[in-house]
Amino acid sequence: xxxxxxxxxxxxxxxxxxxxxxxxxxxxxxxxxxxxxxxxxxxxxxxxxxxxxxxxxxxxxxxxxxxxxxxxxxxxxxxxxxxxxxxxxxxxxxxxxxxxxxxxxxxxxxxxxxxxxxxxxxxxxxxxxxxxxxxxxxxxxxxxxxxxxxxxxxxxxxxxxxxxxxxxxxxxxxxxxxxxxxxxxxxxxxxxxxxxxxxxxxxxxxxxxxxxxxxxxxxxxxxxxxxxxxxxxxxxxxxxxxxxxxxxxxxxxxxxxxxxxxxxxxxxxxxxxxxxxxxxxxxxxxxxxxxxxxxxxxxxxxxxxxxxxxxxxxxxxxxxxxxxxxxxxxxxxxxxxxxxxxxxxxxxxxxxxxxxxxxxxxxxxxxxxxxxxxxxxxxxxxxxxxxxxxxxxxxxxxxxxxxxxxxxxxxxxxxxxxxxxxxxxxxxxxxxxxx
Numbered sequence: 001x002x003x004x005x006x007x008x009x010x011x012x013x014x015x016x017x018x019x020x021x022x023x024x025x026x027x028x029x030x031x032x033x034x035x036x037x038x039x040x041x042x043x044x045x046x047x048x049x050x051x052x053x054x055x056x057x058x059x060x061x062x063x064x065x066x067x068x069x070x071x072x073x074x075x076x077x078x079x080x081x082x083x084x085x086x087x088x089x090x091x092x093x094x095x096x097x098x099x100x101x102x103x104x105x106x107x108x109x110x111x112x113x114x115x116x117x118x119x120x121x122x123x124x125x126x127x128x129x130x131x132x133x134x135x136x137x138x139x140x141x142x143x144x145x146x147x148x149x150x151x152x153x154x155x156x157x158x159x160x161x162x163x164x165x166x167x168x169x170x171x172x173x174x175x176x177x178x179x180x181x182x183x184x185x186x187x188x189x190x191x192x193x194x195x196x197x198x199x200x201x202x203x204x205x206x207x208x209x210x211x212x213x214x215x216x217x218x219x220x221x222x223x224x225x226x227x228x229x230x231x232x233x234x235x236x237x238x239x240x241x242x243x244x245x246x247x248x249x250x251x252x253x254x255x256x257x258x259x260x261x262x263x264x265x266x267x268x269x270x271x272x273x274x275x276x277x278x279x280x281x282x283x284x285x286x287x288x289x290x291x292x293x294x295x296x297x298x299x300x301x302x303x304x305x306x307x308x309x310x311x312x313x314x315x316x317x318x319x320x321x322x323x324x325x326x327x328x329x330x331x332x333x334x335x336x337x338x339x340x341x342x343x344x345x346x347x348x349x350x351x352x353x354x355x356x357x358x359x360x361x362x363x364x365x366x367x368x369x370x371x372x373x374x375x376x377x378x379x380x381x382x383x384x385x386x387x388x389x390x391x392x393x394x395x396x397x398x399x400x401x402x403x404x405x406x407x408x409x410x411x412x413x414x415x416x417x418x419x420x421x422x423x424x425x426x427x428x429x430x431x432x433x434x435x
Contacts, residue, residue, distance in 0.1 A: 011222040013145045014209045016152040018230025020291035026202025028261035035255040037191035041246045042177045051199035052235025054393045055206040057386035059231040061360040063224035066210045068377035073302030074211040075355040082362040091355040092303045093419030100296030101331035107289045115282035127333045134329045137294050138322045144294050151287035158284050166244030193400035206231040211295045224378045297324035309426035346408040353394045360390045
């Protein structure tokens with residue numbers, strides 16, 4: 001009997017994964033945080049354009065690294081290969097503990113904000129949503145791909161409807177995009193750098209396809225298209241979406257608010273339809289939750305292959321790492337019960353920035369190793385422009401975060417120390433299984 005080949009995903013599914021990972025909580029919530037310390041509309045749009053450019057620079061770099069190494073697992077696989085197993089393990093540890101669990105928690109918190117549940121406990125509702133989506137993804141790879149494509153198409157359609165509706169309906173009459181001294185003061189301020197952290201969180205997920213590169217039909221072709229194409233499309237959608245929000249809502253009404261999308265819908269369509277639109281946006285977030293739930297366990301499964309401490313979470317039947325899925329569910333549930341929206345966002349953002357910077361830096365190592373040699377990897381254009389741009393922007397954001405949010409930064413790096421301890425524990429288990 002001929003052995004059935006494992007299901008492989010298409011380029012379209014890869015683009016859907018990237019877009020679904022990117023478009024979610026931040027697109028409809030982070031504007032309120034940005035406007036707490038900034039109020040010039042052009043400064044806000046500059047933030048979103050810059051965030052998109054930085055993400056695109058990262059996606060271009062990941063496309064080169066991912067087609068050179070050609071292993072699933074994202075930063076874990078890349079850093080283990082390019083630097084040292086410890087670097088890969090720590091990046092994997094970040095992904096397992098906060099890299100996916102925290103954004104999943106944030107997206108479900110936003111889901112409960114947009115979907116009115118009355119007097120019911122929203123924390124348990126958020127946890128239940130994650131549980132249902134996790135169950136769907138433990139069925140099979142084909143089920144995951146089909147669910148992700150459908151939910152992402154729905155998400156993009158809703159965003160297009162919001163953008164077109166906002167563009168053709170009358171907005172505020174007093175909004176100004178003048179390039180003046182106030183604008184230049186804001187983009188040079190520390191508040192702008194901190195706001196860029198929120199925007200970067202909103203763009204996080206541009207590297208999602210790199211976590212499942214071995215599951216593509218043709219990784220050499222599909223991975224660059226998924227990473228770069230998905231990121232470019234989201235950049236355009238994000239910038240237009242924030243433009244529509246700013247057009248219809250006074251800055252004073254947005255500052256500090258989480259449910260930006262619902263406020264905008266009420267302004268554009270009236271209170272009754274705005275409430276309905278808030279529920280639609282809530283379902284839109286399901287696609288984001290689904291994409292992160294799908295991708296995250298691949299890191300844990302990759303670590304389980306090489307580290308004894310994680311062996312329990314290996315992929316088993318149908319090549320789906322079911323136990324890794326439920327571990328991620330547990331971590332997300334803990335964060336929902338114990339964390340706050342803003343703290344998780346900052347804590348997660350710093351650690352993920354460090355990992356992605358190391359991957360982008362690996363492009364220089366690849367170019368050095370393959371000088372005067374031919375290889376079949378994708379080659380990022382205008383080298384090293386995009387790499388320097390990404391590294392510079394990331395260092396700038398991390399520096400300001402350390403200064404303005406030292407507690408969250410310290411907690412983040414203490415997590416790395418804990419990860420290092422588990423690495424040596426795993427090494428001892430490998431050397432002496434009875435340890």
